[in-house]
Amino acid sequence: MTTKASVGVLGLGTMGANLALNLADQGGQTVALFNRTTIKAQELADANPAFAKSLVPTDSLERFVEALATPRIIILMVQAGAAVDEQIAALKPLLDKGDIVIDAGNADFNDTRRRAAQLKDSPIRFVGMGVSGGELGARHGPSIMAGGDADVYAIIGPILERIAAKYQGAPCVAHMGPDGAGHFVKTIHNGIEYADMEMIAEVYGIMRDGLGLKAADAAKVFTRWNAGDLASYLIEISGVTLAEIDPDTGKPMVDVIVDEAGQKGTGRWAVIEAQKLAVSATTLEAAVSARIISAHRAERARTGAIYDLGATEKLTGVDLDALEKALETAKIIAYAQGFVIMQEASKTFGWNLPLGKIAEIWRAGCIIRSRFLDAITRAFDASETPENLLQVPEFVKRVKAGQGALRRVVAQAVLAGIPVPALSAALAYFDDLRRRRGTANLIQAQRDLFGAHTFRRLDRDGVFHHEWPPV
Ligand code: ATR
Incomplete structure (x- = not known):
């Protein structure tokens, strides 16, 4: 192989495979492919001869990483949860400073925040990215909600704009904010x-x-x-x-x-x-x-x-x-x-x-x-x-x-x-x-009666407790 791939997709289930095709097609990228069940990478390339030049199937994680130009951009599209942590752990020793790992799966944003914090001092630049639109969206143009650092978005943004859905010509992708912001919005x-x-x-x-x-x-x-x-x-x-x-x-x-x-x-x-x-x-x-x-x-x-x-x-x-x-x-x-x-x-x-x-x-x-x-x-x-x-x-x-x-x-x-x-x-x-006088006054009275939780009054400042009749 002479030229290196500009982006890699790891995880070639329905969503990953479609995203990889979108990257090769609308994205104009050369896409390195890898999947845990390795045969799927070759199968995807074989099934899409139209993109023979832009799909680069690989059969080991090492070869996948080697196939990528630096700084590497790796899109993870594996099952949400433990698989993401496993793949990050497996990739970590193979990557160099500045390489970007994007979790494009349906992650719980709390996990994304944790991963972003764990990877903060590592060479990896981590991005949690919400991708909406199902398999058709992934293939022809999803709505993309990217998290992570703004300077990383500056690198990946132009690629994402090419693969995203367009509304009257405007790409449906944006940087949401750091760490879990993208997955939260999704x-x-x-x-x-x-x-x-x-x-x-x-x-x-x-x-x-x-x-x-x-x-x-x-x-x-x-x-x-x-x-x-x-x-x-x-x-x-x-x-x-x-x-x-x-x-x-x-x-x-x-x-x-x-x-x-x-x-x-x-x-x-x-x-x-x-x-x-x-x-x-x-x-x-x-x-x-x-x-x-x-x-x-x-x-x-x-x-x-x-x-x-x-x-x-x-x-x-x-x-x-x-x-x-x-x-x-x-x-x-x-x-x-x-x-x-x-x-x-x-x-x-x-x-x-x-x-x-x-x-x-x-x-x-x-x-x-x-x-x-x-x-x-x-x-x-x-x-x-x-x-x-x-x-x-x-x-x-x-x-x-x-x-x-x-x-x-x-x-x-x-x-x-x-x-x-x-x-x-x-x-x-x-x-x-739109109810200006609600009924939580009664709840506060009850709470004060059974638990001395106190209440505030309409007619004066402060926090009050009332000696309610014994019940
Ligand atoms: P889909 O994208 O089809 O909706 P998914 O269940 O979210 O489905 O993701 C499936 C992808 O995650 C597959 O690429 C799967 O790899 P296999 O083809 O080998 O099953 C991948 N995957 C699931 N668990 C994984 C793990 N622990 N490590 C690596 N990849 C994993």
Whole structure:
């Protein structure tokens, strides 16, 4: 081999293989390949003769490292967790000062922070990078959230810009901040994705069980909505999936698919981190919980048999326009929660997350891509960073116009016994947040009674304890 490879991909599962092809194709890179099951590297090269000149399969870690030009850029795309630590440990003695190791897997950002700290004084420059968009994204253009030091990003950024998705020509990649910032933002992206999908599924449930729409009719509604304010990849694929017919039975595909949702855990991570940061993420929580309940199908069948309440009340005052408005409003609220989590994390970890930029790079390549994100970018690009998107004039207008519909939809669904956990969580958060006199005064009184936890008063400064009557 005369010229050395400009980048290496270690881990050639679905994501790694697609990323390697993207790097060779759109990226214009010469890509060294290595995989634990070594034959996969040669197989990938053989299967893609069009990139024969730019794919360099290797059959040992040593040869992989040797195949790379310095400073080496190595993208790890192995299973998240122990495999990443193992591969870093194996690479470490083979690498030179300034070599860059990028973990592009779905890492827990806490692990990324730990790894960044462990590698701080080593020759390796470590980058934790969130890659969103699934296998198609990896191959044709993902949304990329890079962490690590800014000077390392200056080196890898130009390559990432070439392989990233483009939104009106702008690459969907940016530097999020040091250590775990990239993986954290990816985690919150997934949490928002859970909430967005659950809300869409709840609205589909109302169409199906409350309004009696057949899948094909619901498909038409989503397709129509995709031309309006809700336009997004998730609304688009809702229309596509609902319209699809099962070739075996002639029934709509969605009607033969088991109603149990899978999950890989990133939604749960988002919720856990929000809780640790003491930020409300109720729409995300509701979405994770709904997936959990969905997976308990046998238990639902047994409970359903006990509580068969007969015919439910008919929905009144809920038409498709109200559903559209309700979904849009709840979506704004869910995204507001997602961005508050990131704002809080940014402060806590000293990241200075580029919030407007995050909305910008989510406009293409990733699952929650939508035009709607433009408005979020505008909100964070304004001179003053908003405390909460719900206070930004553009969203205030939309929420004021849509909250009545959300209220009606949630109320009618509840009366009809149709579960709407994420939509109602959005509404409850909204009502809680705009309630100037809450009810935690009673909680504080109770805490003071049973634990002398003290309370503050409205009419004077200080911390107080009251001698409550004995109970
Ligand atoms: P995918 O990318 O297909 O979604 P994944 O499970 O996240 O799947 O990652 C699979 C990749 O991680 C494979 O390249 C796998 O190597 P093998 O082909 O040898 O199975 C790699 N991988 C998993 N555990 C690993 C480990 N402990 N060390 C090195 N590579 C590992």
